[in-house]
Amino acid sequence: MFDTTYVHKMLRRNDTLLWEYYHIYIRTLLFISSGTTLGMDQWIGGVGRERDHPSRIFFNKSMKVCPYISEPYRPKVPGPTLWLYSLRSFFVQTPIPDTHGRCVDLAPFPLRFDSNGTVDFTNNGRPEYDRMRGQRIRPDMVVMCTGYKQSFPFLNKSNNANDIPYPTPDCADVRQVWKRDDPTVGFIGFVRPSLGAIPPLAEMQTQLWVTNLLSPRCIPRTLLPEDEHHYKLRSLPRARIKYGVDHESYAYQLALDLDSAPGILDIVRLFSWRRAMPWWKLLIIWILGAHLNTKFRLKGPWKWHGAFELLTSDEFWQTITRRPIIFGTSRICFS
Numbered sequence: 001m002f003d004t005t006y007v008h009k010m011l012r013r014n015d016t017l018l019w020e021y022y023h024i025y026i027r028t029l030l031f032i033s034s035g036t037t038l039g040m041d042q043w044i045g046g047v048g049r050e051r052d053h054p055s056r057i058f059f060n061k062s063m064k065v066c067p068y069i070s071e072p073y074r075p076k077v078p079g080p081t082l083w084l085y086s087l088r089s090f091f092v093q094t095p096i097p098d099t100h101g102r103c104v105d106l107a108p109f110p111l112r113f114d115s116n117g118t119v120d121f122t123n124n125g126r127p128e129y130d131r132m133r134g135q136r137i138r139p140d141m142v143v144m145c146t147g148y149k150q151s152f153p154f155l156n157k158s159n160n161a162n163d164i165p166y167p168t169p170d171c172a173d174v175r176q177v178w179k180r181d182d183p184t185v186g187f188i189g190f191v192r193p194s195l196g197a198i199p200p201l202a203e204m205q206t207q208l209w210v211t212n213l214l215s216p217r218c219i220p221r222t223l224l225p226e227d228e229h230h231y232k233l234r235s236l237p238r239a240r241i242k243y244g245v246d247h248e249s250y251a252y253q254l255a256l257d258l259d260s261a262p263g264i265l266d267i268v269r270l271f272s273w274r275r276a277m278p279w280w281k282l283l284i285i286w287i288l289g290a291h292l293n294t295k296f297r298l299k300g301p302w303k304w305h306g307a308f309e310l311l312t313s314d315e316f317w318q319t320i321t322r323r324p325i326i327f328g329t330s331r332i333c334f335s
Contacts (some may be wrong), residue, residue: 012230012249014122019234033094035075035085041066041094043073045106054236057246061196067096071103072131074226089149107132147240154198154228155192169243175254176222176243177205181211194245202273204254207302211258218301220259229254251291260300263284270298270308278312287313 011018027037038046040063051057075082080092108124118138123129123300139325155166167179169190178186186209189202211218231253255261267286292318297307310316 012178013226015230018230019053022054025070032092033090035088035093036239039066039095043070044126044232045069050236053234054194056236056239057233058192058241061195065104068099068102068104069106071101072105073205090144095210107164156282173225175205175208175228175257176245177209178212182285183209191243191250192241192243193247193250196251201245201251201254203293203295204251204258204296207260208254211301215301218259219257221257223257226258248291251293253297254290254301255296258300260294260296260298260302262295262298266299277310278308279316281292282308285316285320288323290319292316 030037030040034041036043038044039060047053047057068162075085085278106128108126109131109285111120113119116138118136121129121132121137123133150169152168153167164182167182167185169176169187171179171185172313173182175190176179177188178184186205186206188209189198191201191205192198192219208219211273212223231249233246235242235244252261267283270282289295292311294307294311296302297304
């Protein structure tokens with residue numbers, strides 16, 4: 001309920017307690033649902049201990065390959081682990097597709113390839129190495145996932161070498177959108193949410209950037225750096241990606257900056273007898289829903305008169321009613 005909304009300013013600026021709550025909640029949910037805390041039905045390939053925290057990782061919502069990766073590692077040998085797994089799964093168990101014995105082998109990073117193309121794997125001391133050790137693996141194809149860097153060398157050409165260099169995304173120190181002393185250059189979509197999507201955040205970033213350029217008086221308060229810590233992921237010093245954010249916290253902070261985050265009084269003001277039933281849907285979505293961009297179009301400089309109707313449509317309402325613990329298999333209908 002409310003998620004990161006209406007968290008007190010003191011708690012946002014000193015958010016260790018929030019992150020620890022998320023950590024305990026996620027690990028508990030994973031264990032109850034699938035018996036492992038590495039991921040949903042993920043029994044191998046977990047992140048290292050130093051990164052095993054929601055403030056330092058990017059979640060992968062796709063589970064299609066996970067049953068094939070976990071197939072060789074689920075508890076099968078009689079013993080305490082299997083007994084606990086069986087007892088727990090009797091009450092709660094995330095659905096596991098039948099792989100018909102097929103699996104995807106997870107392996108450590110390659111150490112070398114010999115002249116015949118056979119790969120030797122690095123001994124990382126983990127179960128996946130024990131499984132691959134002694135096997136003769138000669139891959140047909142090797143895909144190199146090298147990553148990328150955010151740079152724009154084409155902006156600083158020789159003909160403007162004497163000018164002040166263009167800022168880069170890592171220089172954007174105002175909500176990770178623009179550089180404080182050069183707001184004319186905005187970096188839209190250059191943050192990576194740990195769980196969520198870049199396009200909705202890019203829309204919110206654009207709204208804030210354009211408002212700051214064209215109508216700064218619509219921004220009710222100074223955009224302080226002290227308000228940024230709570231939504232940033234705690235990347236390790238050697239991490240390649242240092243621009244990770246918590247989707248919900250970041251979206252809500254941008255909405256606060258734009259004064260477009262509706263409070264309970266704003267929701268009450270939208271009530272009318274003519275649309276009383278949709279208003280109840282709006283109230284429930286406001287309480288239980290995620291930080292959908294449409295929620296932040298009910299007020300503020302980017303207010304849109306169609307936001308009420310869209311936010312109470314079936315498309316958004318079903319994000320609430322599909323939650324089985326709250327609504328069960330039934331559906332609450334408002335017409």
